Amino acid sequence: MMPEAAGCARVRVGRGSVAGSVDRQAPPHPGDGSGPVPQGVLGDGACDHVPVMLDEVVDAVAPRPGGRYVDCTFGRGGHTRAVLDRIGPAGRVLAMDRDPQAVAAARELARPDSRISVHHARFGEVGDVVGAAGLAGRVDAVLMDLGVSSPQLDQPERGFSFLHDGPLDMRMDPGAGISAAEWLASASEQEIGRVLRELGEERAARRIARAVVAERNRGIPVATTRRLAAIVAGAVRGGGVRARVHPATRTFQAIRAHVNEELGELRRGLAATPDLLVPGGRLVVLSFHSLEDRIVKRFMRGDGVASAPPRRLPVVEASRSAGAFIPFKSARRPSESEVAANPRARSAVLRVAERSR
Secondary structure: OOOOOOOOEEEEEEEEHHHHOOOOOOOOOOOOOOOOOOOEEOOOOOEEEOOOOHHHHHHHHOOOOOEEEOOOOOOOHHHHHHHHOOOOOOOOOEEEEOOHHHHHHHHHHHHHOOOOEEOOOOOOHHHHEEEEEEEOOEEEEEEEEOEEEEHHHHHHHHHHOOOOOOOOOOOOOOOOOOOOOHHHHHHOOHHHHHHHHHHHHHOOOOHHHHHHHHHHHHOOOOOOHHHHHHHHHHHHOOOOOOOEEOHHHHHHHHHHHHHHHHHHHHHHHHHHHOOOEEEEEEEEEEEEOOOHHHHHHHHHOOOOOOOOOOOOOOOOOOOHHOOEEEEEEOOOOOOOHHHHHHHHHOEEEEEEEEEEO
């Protein structure tokens, strides 16, 4: 999301902490992780694309020869490639993504490798996809990486980042649903404020919503990333150019989460996992925002949902997770060396749970 520096490293970027944000203390496009980049983990173009906490995630998945694994968010395939390296000729990976570009990258990987099957689907549809593949109850691990990939942020036409001026789209799948600009053109001031408050935890939600609607009422469409960022900066007190994090960060996060129904997809995906995993199989989730992590944590320990979930979001019934999983004792976070190399990894939280036997 930041202008690329020499070396052109690409990283997996957290949804909640940095998607669309400017960390003014961070170098542009730092590398990710302290170890060498795995061969073939590429983004668009010639730059390496390395997921956050790659080694820790793969250790949590614990791939073995002949195992069956589901990657709900393929991205550019960093996790899938690492798993394929460890499962031998009889292993299998089912890879999913809602982004057509990620699906195209996955199909390129699958063309010479029959061990991987590729599905254009949201991770909330993982139950249907795995069931149709005949793998329900036979999966050794399900992985969900909730980060936004740098290739998505680097393309201005996708509208995820205000560092590039482009159409205000923000859809993970540009061919489905309405864009962020279309939503802002029709949503009421109250609805905009609610989304910013509940999904972005934005304290200035009412002021920002009022400013967006005022701009709209003047006949000026809020249709580009930098236009929205400028409106937010003008509405947020004390959020000028000297701020460490750009004042529009939470607004972009919230609108993107709303347009893509991210928390609802997460809840639906989690609810499906008990029926997919073998006894002792693992659920591995890498999250980047407190709202996501709260949902994951409470689901793994059997509470079903976080207390007081945002209104109008689907709820995972407690009965779907109660007793289904044994969570690992503590979450894992990126190492100091990884955060030093890639400050955008600092908010990552890795949680793991095993299916009850």
